[in-house]
Amino acid sequence: PFCQRVLLTLEEKKVPYKLNLVNLSDKPQWFLEISPEGKVPVVKFDDKWVADSDVIVGIIEDKFPEPSLKTPPEFAHVGSKILGTFITFLKSKDANNGSEQDLVNELKALDEHLKGHGPFIAGEKITAVDLGLGPKLYHLEITLGHFKKWTVPESLTYVHNYM
Secondary structure (H helix, E strand, C coil): CHHHHHHHHHHHCCCCCCCCCCCCCCCCHHHHHHCCCCCCCCEEECCEEECCHHHHHHHHHHHCCCCCCCCCHHHCCCCCCHHHHHHHHHHCCCCCCCHHHHHHHHHHHHHHHHHHHCCECCECCCCHHHHHHHHHHHHHHHHHHHHHCCCCCCCCHHHHHHC
8 A cells, every 4th residue: 555655645746756566576686786675665766765655755845845745733533543454454363352343433433524524534635644554445445345355335325435
């Protein structure tokens, strides 16, 4: 989801870029030379390689301020617990440990937020928080569908529209 967040930021800002895909199971030497820890994404700015998606999107926002993707502070943490509850539910072996309900509760909170503020987290305009949350929701839907035969409840119509 972190590479997707950077790519979505570049696309939203219409910043030209060159994409190099890397097989993370068999990292090529050239990649390990620019990212010794083997982390992705990696972006080159002014002859310097940067490997942290938070830093990368911050640099993109600074270098290419229009259109602004800054999230108003009051919306910056909307949906921030979804990834953690998704991972906990995914890893759970006990169907009665409450992890599924925790995820549903987080998705319900997102649904309520979108109902009052949508269609995006901060209203009519897409912001950085959407570009971070979107890929996570995509991975949640695909992964839980595959491993748990689970889907986002149909009753969460605002979440479904958002996705």
